[in-house]
């Protein structure tokens with residue numbers, strides 16, 4: 005299945021370029037930083053525990069899980085009524101109904117400026133309207149998503165809540181915000197506000213614990229010495245993968261970036 009939300013750090017490129025790194029037989033699938041869920045929707049696991057700290061992400065998955073019919077109707081309605089004025093009206097009002105809230109998240113994600121996610125200090129989504137006008141895409145399969153999510157447990161919260169439940173025969177895919185110990189790269193520093201170096205250290209501890217309980221691990225991360233040190237000598241295989249990135253406004257910064265794969 006094709007993911008629905010456009011999400012920073014989305015891993016569609018990883019499933020397309022490196023499909024063999026994901027196991028076929030999984031007792032239960034665990035994804036603590038699910039975001040747009042590129043890997044989850046690619047693998048379509050029969051049993052899953054997915055989570056994220058971002059409440060909008062969770063609202064979206066729970067809403068579509070609850071009613072794909074109503075969700076689809078609401079998205080068609082947003083498509084019909086979309087305009088700059090309509091966008092700002094929807095952005096300013098948070099409905100009470102769970103499915104309406106979920107459709108609002110996907111609507112804003114589809115037509116906001118550059119598909120970025122940003123909130124103000126009060127936690128309100130404050131991205132201006134963008135130039136894209138397609139609210140419903142031909143690849144959207146809401147009934148299939150609802151069936152798949154119906155087999156998943158969806159939790160809002162920190163990564164430990166999810167990873168602590170993983171045990172023998174389970175598979176954990178972990179894709180945290182990339183933070184390194186020493187850095188002078190502005191992009192990574194921005195993420196640091198959301199995910200500190202201490203978070204990165206406790207994530208490694210949680211993943212080591214899950215591996216010791218018999219779970220298989222795949223974690224993506226920044227290819228940086230400080231991150232590699234957290235996993236070296238602990239029975240993980242470390243390798244480097246590359247991706248093409250075009251997100252930078254400056255041509256000099258567009259190109260191939262290396263990322264670290266931690267497998268155990």
Ligand SMILES: C[S@@+](CC[C@H](N)C(=O)[O-])C[C@H]1O[C@@H](n2cnc3c(N)ncnc32)[C@H](O)[C@@H]1O
Pocket residue numbers: 011012013014015016036037038039040041042043055056057058061161162163164179180181198199203
């Ligand atoms: C790199 S993104 C994951 C992208 C995802 N793999 C995809 O394909 O779209 C990282 C996610 O981690 C979430 N996050 C940040 N800090 C977290 C924490 N402490 N616990 C759980 N989730 C967290 C963010 O909200 C974000 O959705």
